[in-house]
Amino acid sequence: MGCRPGVAPEAVLALLKRAGQGLPAFTHLAAPAFRVGETSLAEAAARLGLELLWLEAPALEAVQPLCPTRSAAALRATGLASVAEACALAGAGMGASLLLPRIDGAGVTCAVAAGSSA
Numbered sequence: 001m002g003c004r005p006g007v008a009p010e011a012v013l014a015l016l017k018r019a020g021q022g023l024p025a026f027t028h029l030a031a032p033a034f035r036v037g038e039t040s041l042a043e044a045a046a047r048l049g050l051e052l053l054w055l056e057a058p059a060l061e062a063v064q065p066l067c068p069t070r071s072a073a074a075l076r077a078t079g080l081a082s083v084a085e086a087c088a089l090a091g092a093g094m095g096a097s098l099l100l101p102r103i104d105g106a107g108v109t110c111a112v113a114a115g116s117s118a
Contacts, residue, residue, distance in 0.1 A: 001031045002083030003038055007107035012044035015105035019112055023099055030055055030091025053091050060086040069102040088113035
């Protein structure tokens with residue numbers, strides 16, 4: 001997950017619902033550690049009964065070459081050209097692959113991956 005500061009929990013939940021259509025059930029959510037203060041992410045995870053992984057910059061930087069979506073705006077704002085896809089891949093673990101590339105909603109982005117942790 002990626003998000004802008006102050007995003008509404010309902011926006012996160014709506015995008016997750018859209019992202020999950022036709023895919024296996026989510027096992028957890030992953031977001032960048034620099035958003036740890038965004039209560040909407042934690043609230044959405046809690047409402048869905050999912051663990052929320054906070055991923056540090058080195059893990060997200062390591063998977064940037066695997067991310068097909070690149071955003072100049074995200075790079076300027078966060079230092080990462082891909083936030084949601086990086087979170088999905090890093091959060092899914094070894095051998096992860098994207099099941100759903102980045103989609104966006106009202107101030108929030110989401111990608112879905114599967115791997116050894118998923």
